[in-house]
Amino acid sequence: MELLSAITEFAAREPKIYGLIIGLVAAAILASVINVVAMLLVWLERKVMGDLQARYGPNRVGGRWGVLQLGADAIKLFTKEDIIPRGADKSVYVWAPIVAVATTMLIAGALPFGAVIIDGREVPLVVANMDISALYVEAVLSLMAIGAFMAGYSSNNKYSMLGAFRGVARMIAYEVPMGVCVISVAVMAHSLNLVEIVNAQQNIWFAVAQPLGFVIFGIALITDLGRMPFDQTEAEEEIIAGYNTEYSGIRFGLLYFQEYIVMLLGSILLVLLFLGGWKGPVIPVISFISPMIWFFMKLLIVLVALIWIRVSLPRFRIDQVTDLGWKILLPLSLVNFVWAVAVGLYFA
Amino acid sequence: MERLLGIEPPERAQYIRIITQELSRIQSHLLGTAEFLTLIASAVYSPFLYMIIDREDVLTCIESVTGARINHSFVRFGGVRNDLPDGFKDMTLDTLKMVREKTKDYKELFLSDSIYRRRMEGIGVLSPAEAKRLGVSGPPLRASDTPYDMRREDPYLLYKDLDFDVITRKEGDSKARVEVRLDEIIESCYIIEQCLDQIPSGPIMAEGIPKKIKPEPGEAYYRVEDHRGEMGFFVASDGTDKPVKVKARGPVYAYFQALPPLLEGVYIADVVAIAGSMDACTSEVDR
Numbered sequence: 001m002e003l004l005s006a007i008t009e010f011a012a013r014e015p016k017i018y019g020l021i022i023g024l025v026a027a028a029i030l031a032s033v034i035n036v037v038a039m040l041l042v043w044l045e046r047k048v049m050g051d052l053q054a055r056y057g058p059n060r061v062g063g064r065w066g067v068l069q070l071g072a073d074a075i076k077l078f079t080k081e082d083i084i085p086r087g088a089d090k091s092v093y094v095w096a097p098i099v100a101v102a103t104t105m106l107i108a109g110a111l112p113f114g115a116v117i118i119d120g121r122e123v124p125l126v127v128a129n130m131d132i133s134a135l136y137v138e139a140v141l142s143l144m145a146i147g148a149f150m151a152g153y154s155s156n157n158k159y160s161m162l163g164a165f166r167g168v169a170r171m172i173a174y175e176v177p178m179g180v181c182v183i184s185v186a187v188m189a190h191s192l193n194l195v196e197i198v199n200a201q202q203n204i205w206f207a208v209a210q211p212l213g214f215v216i217f218g219i220a221l222i223t224d225l226g227r228m229p230f231d232q233t234e235a236e237e238e239i240i241a242g243y244n245t246e247y248s249g250i251r252f253g254l255l256y257f258q259e260y261i262v263m264l265l266g267s268i269l270l271v272l273l274f275l276g277g278w279k280g281p282v283i284p285v286i287s288f289i290s291p292m293i294w295f296f297m298k299l300l301i302v303l304v305a306l307i308w309i310r311v312s313l314p315r316f317r318i319d320q321v322t323d324l325g326w327k328i329l330l331p332l333s334l335v336n337f338v339w340a341v342a343v344g345l346y347f348a
Numbered sequence: 349m350e351r352l353l354g355i356e357p358p359e360r361a362q363y364i365r366i367i368t369q370e371l372s373r374i375q376s377h378l379l380g381t382a383e384f385l386t387l388i389a390s391a392v393y394s395p396f397l398y399m400i401i402d403r404e405d406v407l408t409c410i411e412s413v414t415g416a417r418i419n420h421s422f423v424r425f426g427g428v429r430n431d432l433p434d435g436f437k438d439m440t441l442d443t444l445k446m447v448r449e450k451t452k453d454y455k456e457l458f459l460s461d462s463i464y465r466r467r468m469e470g471i472g473v474l475s476p477a478e479a480k481r482l483g484v485s486g487p488p489l490r491a492s493d494t495p496y497d498m499r500r501e502d503p504y505l506l507y508k509d510l511d512f513d514v515i516t517r518k519e520g521d522s523k524a525r526v527e528v529r530l531d532e533i534i535e536s537c538y539i540i541e542q543c544l545d546q547i548p549s550g551p552i553m554a555e556g557i558p559k560k561i562k563p564e565p566g567e568a569y570y571r572v573e574d575h576r577g578e579m580g581f582f583v584a585s586d587g588t589d590k591p592v593k594v595k596a597r598g599p600v601y602a603y604f605q606a607l608p609p610l611l612e613g614v615y616i617a618d619v620v621a622i623a624g625s626m627d628a629c630t631s632e633v634d635r
Contacts, residue, residue: 049392052394053394053398054397054398054401162616228389228390228392228393229389231390232617235390235617238617238620310392311392311393311394312394313389313393313461314385314388314389314393314461314463315389315390315463315617316466316467317466317615317618318617320466320467
């Protein structure tokens with residue numbers, strides 16, 4: 001109690017420093033939680049992929065289920081030689097993985113990770129609950145291409161460069177329909193705040209209210225995550241490993257890991273925008289965390305769906321990807337926008 | 349070699365040779381298609397692994413006869429080394445039934461997959477004239493609307509007694525090449541089933557093959573339809589027990605001759621779609 005009162009006193013005396021400290025602590029906790037969950041996600045992906053393909057997947061390290069496989073992989077990546085190729089733009093090359101992970105982590109700050117019920121009131125778990133969080137997340141998602149482009153550009157390798165080009169072309173083609181979808185959702189929810197958007201889905205999910213937007217956003221999201229069938233940036237059969245061809249050791253580890261962090265955060269965004277976030281019937285006995293349970297169940301379904309899509313579709317060609325983005329998804333997303341405005345006005 | 353020696357292997361041995369050859373054609377086409385899929389999709393594309401699993405059953409059949417999975421050097425001058433084991437017929441018929449059903453599924457899957465079709469249709473079109481000029485044979489040639497199959501053109505073993513179609517496609521693109529392979533799997537199943545029905549009992553080695561083989565001076569050339577195309581063996585003898593010259597003409601070398609004109613001015617992603625659909629085994633190029 002003494003400690004608590006001391007903290008309150010400090011907060012009253014130095015509100016700015018207090019805010020800074022709290023923010024840093026929250027950011028540290030958030031970053032570590034996300035990293036652990038993303039690691040579990042790598043494990044989940046390998047396991048689910050194994051099941052879908054009549055294989056075992058990881059089954060040695062950490063008991064029958066191979067849970068610690070990722071730990072072993074991480075140790076291997078840490079101890080491997082870190083090679084910087086001759087002729088590489090050294091500082092850009094070194095900073096690229098860090099920029100990639102950092103820009104990704106920026107998303108996490110504004111995303112609510114579910115909610116808990118305290119005294120019959122929902123408290124969303126979000127670090128920075130800003131008014132325009134949906135717009136912010138959307139903007140930072142497009143920043144991610146910069147890390148990949150830095151990596152590809154600085155490697156002094158034609159395949160890396162091709163991968164980087166593809167990444168940027170794809171990002172430009174898909175950020176636009178994706179943004180229009182986010183705006184359509186915001187129009188219906190009368191807010192750009194992600195918590196408000198979730199609250200607006202109390203009665204009906206936006207996936208039901210605007211199915212077209214849901215599909216477009218889903219496709220654009222897979223593209224942004226760089227997963228099959230849109231993994232042209234690192235199509236190993238065509239351009240070796242794309243933008244991360246030259247990377248090794250822990251730098252490669254960071255770039256690789258970044259993809260899974262984005263996958264996690266992107267799926268959370270999809271759940272928040274279209275699948276009603278943490279909304280769901282209250283589960284009686286454990287009502288305290290029932291929103292969390294709903295949230296994670298939806299998240300898990302989205303993640304498994306992403307893995308399923310990955311193992312069952314061939315890869316598009318890059319010109320077909322940009323064609324799809326500009327010629328099909330963009331007009332359709334505008335149609336969806338009109339629909340959202342019309343329906344929004346009708347019910348308003 | 350047998351042509352040079354003037355030996356005719358017994359009928360049963362010839363049937364066994366056909367059966368093993370068609371079985372390895374099935375396994376080769378399954379693997380070729382599977383590997384091709386990893387090229388246009390990725391290494392985690394599921395049908396790739398499903399095909400590998402199917403192929404495993406076919407390999408088990410081959411192994412039960414020859415004792416080896418892929419490189420079964422079990423053909424002898426004048427016959428074969430092993431007879432078919434007990435229960436071979438049932439096991440093989442079961443496997444063939446499975447392979448046939450699965451292959452139909454794969455064909456349907458590829459027809460219904462719009463991404464696959466966008467990647468494959470009209471890509472790497474090889475015209476019949478061009479294919480012949482470059483010496484391409486096997487499935488890529490037949491995909492270019494040319495019914496050229498050694499089993500039909502120059503029947504060896506007992507292929508002239510067997511009923512089968514030479515699969516062709518009009519388009520000559522990557523998609524057609526894969527379809528020809530898948531159809532040939534089904535056709536091979538049919539050939540093996542006929543062989544299993546017709547196979548007579550009898551010896552599996554011709555009589556009177558000497559321990560040390562000294563053919564008369566002369567030359568012989570023998571062509572077979574390999575999984576990948578026309579495969580020729582040339583042997584020249586000067587009457588001793590060592591040949592003067594042995595030359596194997598593999599089909600894949602010609603595939604690579606066809607690639608430069610096909611690959612001119614295409615997208616990088618199409619390179620794998622074209623080269624992969626040829627099913628060119630790189631180690632076979634250099635003989």
